[in-house]
Amino acid sequence: xxxxxxxxxxxxxxxxxxxxxxxxxxxxxxxxxxxxxxxxxxxxxxxxxxxxxxxxxxxxxxxxxxxxxxxxxxxxxxxxxxxxxxxxxxxxxxxxxxxxxxxxxxxxxxxxxxxxxxxxxxxxxxxxxxxxxxxxxxxxxxxxxxxxxxxxxxxxxxxxxxxxxxxxxxxxxxxxxxxxxxxxxxxxxxxxxxxxxxxxxxxxxxxxxxxxxxxxxxxxxxxxxxxxxxxxxxxxxxxxxxxxxxxxxxxxxxxxxxxxxxxxxxxxxx
Numbered sequence: 457x458x459x460x461x462x463x464x465x466x467x468x469x470x471x472x473x474x475x476x477x478x479x480x481x482x483x484x485x486x487x488x489x490x491x492x493x494x495x496x497x498x499x500x501x502x503x504x505x506x507x508x509x510x511x512x513x514x515x516x517x518x519x520x521x522x523x524x525x526x527x528x529x530x531x532x533x534x535x536x537x538x539x540x541x542x543x544x545x546x547x548x549x550x551x552x553x554x555x556x557x558x559x560x561x562x563x564x565x566x567x568x569x570x571x572x573x574x575x576x577x578x579x580x581x582x583x584x585x586x587x588x589x590x591x592x593x594x595x596x597x598x599x600x601x602x603x604x605x606x607x608x609x610x611x612x613x614x615x616x617x618x619x620x621x622x623x624x625x626x627x628x629x630x631x632x633x634x635x636x637x638x639x640x641x642x643x644x645x646x647x648x649x650x651x652x653x654x655x656x657x658x659x660x661x662x663x664x665x666x667x668x669x670x671x672x673x674x675x676x677x678x679x680x681x682x683x684x685x686x687x688x689x690x691x692x693x694x695x696x697x698x699x700x701x702x703x704x705x706x707x708x709x710x711x712x713x714x715x716x717x718x719x720x721x722x723x724x725x726x
Contacts, residue, residue: 481693482526482527482529482693482697483527483684483687483689483690483693483694484687484689484690485551485552485684485685485690486524486527486529486551489529489530490529490530490531490532491520491523491524491527491529491530491531491532491551491552492532492534492550492551492552493520493531493532493533493534493550493551493552493553493554494533494534494535494536494541494544494545494549494550494552494553494555495512495516495517495520495533495534495535495536495541495553495554495555496535496536496537496538496541496555496556496634497512497514497535498538498634498635498636498637499514499538499555499556499603499635499636499656500514500636500656500659500660500663501514501515501655501656501658501659501714501716502514502515502516502555502556502655502656502680503515503516503517503555503556504636511533512533512535514714515573515655515710515711515714515716516554516555516556516680517533518710518713518714519554519572519573519682519701519707519710520533520552520554522701522706522707522710523554523682523694523697523698523701526697526700526701527697534549534550536549537604537605537633538555538603538604538605538606538633539604539605539633540605541553541555541557541605541683542557542563542566542567542683545567545683545684545685546566546567546685548685551684551685552682552683552684552694553682553683553684554572554682554683556653556655556680557680557681557683558575558607558678558679558680558681559571559678559679559680559681560607563681563683566686567683567684567685567686568683568684568685568686568687568690568691568694569681569682569683569684570681570682570691570694570695570698570725571679571680571681571698571724571725572679572680572681572682572698572701572707572724573655573679573680573707573711573716573720573721573724574677574678574679574680574719574720574721574722574723574724575653575654575655575677575678575679575680575720576653576654576673576674576675576677576678577608577611577651577652577653577654577673577674577678578651578652578653578654578657578670578671578672578673578674579592579595579600579649579650579651579670579671579672579673580639580642580649580650580651580652580656580657580660580668580669580670580671581642581648581649581650581668581669581671582642582643582645582667582668582669583666583667583668583669585648585649585669585671587671589671589672590672591672592611592612592615592627592672592674593615593618593619593622593624594672595615595627595648595649595672596619596624596625596626596627597624597625597626597627597628598627598628598648598649599627599628599630599641599646599647599648600612600627600628600629600630600647600648600649600650600651601630601631601632601637601638601639601641601642601646601647601649601650602629602630602631602632602638602650602651603631603632603633603634603635603637603638603652604631604632604633608651608652609629609631611651612627612629612651613629615627616629630646630647635650635652635656638650638652639652639656639660642668643664643667643668648671649671649672653678654670654673655716655720657670658714658715658716658717659714659715662715679724679725682694682698695725698724698725699725702721702724707721707724708721
């Protein structure tokens with residue numbers, strides 16, 4: 457199912473109210489009885505369309521539904537390309553973005569953000585690649601597939617600036633609207649690797665065991681964040697809800713369901 461230039465409004469059944477305790481005060485954007493969230497369902501296991509024509513599934517979908525249940529409201533999902541998520545939030549097409557978006561200072565200049573899951577940046581490549589990669593610079597002269605609209609492009613552009621200063625060949629960046637397209641370029645041999653998150657590799661390794669491997673792991677811990685329009689009270693309400701879902705085991709259950717290590721939820725927000 458193509459997502460390009462489409463906006464799917466899918467009413468998702470909320471997690472039973474008894475699953476999590478309700479907060480007395482939720483964020484202002486759920487005052488209408490709905491949690492309107494934007495996602496890009498092309499980034500498994502965070503969010504993806506498992507069956508064409510069916511609603512998206514994934515970790516972030518489960519988080520959206522858990523938050524909705526916590527606030528005793530309905531969860532409504534809008535699907536769009538990744539690079540349209542934050543503009544969609546700004547234009548009020550949705551009220552929260554929970555879609556594999558990393559917590560970044562530049563994003564916090566315009567939006568509020570609350571982390572809910574830890575992750576790390578990795579380069580994913582074919583399992584038979586015998587090259588020893590010890591840094592991003594070791595991909596000099598190679599092709600790397602990158603999803604448009606992500607912070608990975610800025611990261612690799614900075615690496616290319618350093619390579620150029622050192623007189624070395626730059627990394628050739630090939631951009632694609634979907635991360636599924638980027639990973640496909642690796643599978644067919646058109647790209648040495650794709651830059652993504654360890655959560656995606658965990659899913660790919662389950663789906664295609666032994667075909668892919670992590671070529672290089674940056675080591676720095678990142679966090680996935682829920683973004684919404686700036687509001688101090690909403691910031692406190694969302695942070696409190698995430699803390700509650702961590703405390704009552706909801707986030708642990710979600711992580712276990714999607715085969716994520718417990719390190720992904722340990723120390724979130726610290």
